[in-house]
Amino acid sequence: MDRQGTTIGFIGFGNMASAMADGWIVTGAVPADHMVACANRYEALVERTAARGMRACHDAAEVVEAADLVIVAIKPHLIEGVLAPLAAALAEKPVLSVAAGWDCARYGALVPGIRCLCTVPNTPVAIGEGVIAAERAHTLTEEERALVQELLEALGTVVEVETRLLSVAGTVGGCGPAFIAMAIEALGDAAVKYGIPRADAYRMVSQMVAGTAKLQLATGQHPGAMKDAVCSPGGTTIRGVAALERAGLRSAFIQAVDAIEG
Incomplete structure (x- = not known):
């Protein structure tokens, strides 16, 4: 997988997802037109994505279909309701989570066979100066893990931690x-x-x-x-x-x- 040819899809486009998108754009790591996103308020989403050169999607299913790498960036309590209906489609795509409180095992219980990595970034990723806590345990393939690592390093410093330390990190x-x-x-x-x-x-x-x-x-x-x-x-x-x-x-x-x- 090549980062320049990868389409990234955000399920949720709040402050953290926006910061990540901005970081990839400002560092040149990912072209803006290779990113799509969905959010609750579609009209506001269209304005925010258009300003960045991204594409707005109507729902999470559209994001999953369009993306090569799916980023889960919705509130933790919404994840089960949003992702469970998309389990079959998600099992075919690598997933990067930025939701606090969710680890790889929890995603695996929700979406059997999911290939994922769980992280907790901070807002300075918007200028490529962030710190991203990443769960050491993951279910990505070697190629997918290398791609995600490259993408995250464009946003700042990646610190791998054991699952039990992901929350405090x-x-x-x-x-x-x-x-x-x-x-x-x-x-x-x-x-x-x-x-x-x-x-x-x-x-x-x-x-x-x-x-x-x-x-x-x-x-x-x-x-x-x-x-x-x-x-x-x-x-x-x-x-x-x-x-x-x-x-x-x-x-x-x-x-x-x-x-x-x-």
């Missing part, structure tokens, strides 16, 4: 952007408080976050060592770090994950 990667966006907003507010224009504040903070993350990825340094490198004895940064410790910053992030996984 999806939580950290998928929900994390909301947590970091809150931190960006808060630091931006602090900059505005002291007179920096808001647009400049957000630009500075976002670049700082991006640069720090890229530095960690490039060097493999422990985050604690990176923090220590900025904290001079008796200096300004260590006073800020102490204030964050008093406010329970680390505990707050851990509790956020606990609130979702618990």
